[in-house]
Amino acid sequence: MPRSGAEARRRLQQAALELYRERGFDQTTTAEIAARAGLNERTFFRHFPDKREVLFDGEADLRAALTQAVAEAPDGLRPLEMLLHAFRRSGRILEENRPFSEPRLEVIAVTPALRERELAKAASMTDAVAKALRRRDVPDRLADLAAQTGWAAFHHAAQAWIDDPSRSLDAHLLQAFDDLHALSATAPPAPARARTENGTEPARG
Known part of the structure; x- marks a missing residue:
């Protein structure tokens, strides 16, 4: 026993x-x-x-680690930078449990009941992260958006780490957040910027 x-x-x-x-x-x-x-x-x-809950046992530890890491993030960081700092610290929990984390994600991916539970857990996690950001004086609207965007990037990085174990979870996290910045910095195509409110392009001289 x-x-x-x-x-x-x-x-x-x-x-x-x-x-x-x-x-x-x-x-x-x-x-x-x-x-x-x-x-x-x-x-x-x-x-x-x-x-179902047997596969989500580490959620409380991850939530606690994330919120503590947000609280301890250096001053002067922007919301997404705070979250990258927090995810990089907390990601060690997943790395230390990779033999369990990898097959766990595979099982969840093919099981509707578990995907439903994962969505509920994700909502709870993003709510906790948003509250942690508010305690760092991030405005409500930005805290909610940053938490949801950051969690999506973290989940994306975790899946990429499972698919490509040749790189560390930390490397995948850095890549995911770099990609976020690249997306926000990319200007829309010129024709799209030039469209008028009714969807037509202005006449060219």
Whole structure:
């Protein structure tokens, strides 16, 4: 039997991940997860409220790390720069757990119930990040936009890191935020800028 609650949680998470990959999420029961982990179903429910939550156990740690990193970001940074600083620090949590993070993302990608839960978790995470930015005196409107944009860039970088492990998560994060800056700096094509309000281009002399 596991000697600690933390060990039991890890075993349940690993068992769930194995079964979801082997059988699919919908075909796996909590009793089967517990049995694979060498535990009973009562123990499963002491640690997780349902079989979806077993794959989202690290969310609270990531949220705490992100909000703390935003709070401790150097003065003078713009909102997205604060978030890049925070994501680079917090991304170590994912890197340290890559053997779990990689197959976890694969399972979520092919499971509608898990994608739905991930969207809810993402909304909660961006709300926490936006609040952290407001505490750094970022205006409400900008805090919300920065949090949502920054989280999308972080998620993009995490997926790129899974697809291309030859580069570190940190390198993918830097690339994603560089791409954000490039997108915002790109001027629209000249014809688009020259269009009038009714969608027609002005006459040329």
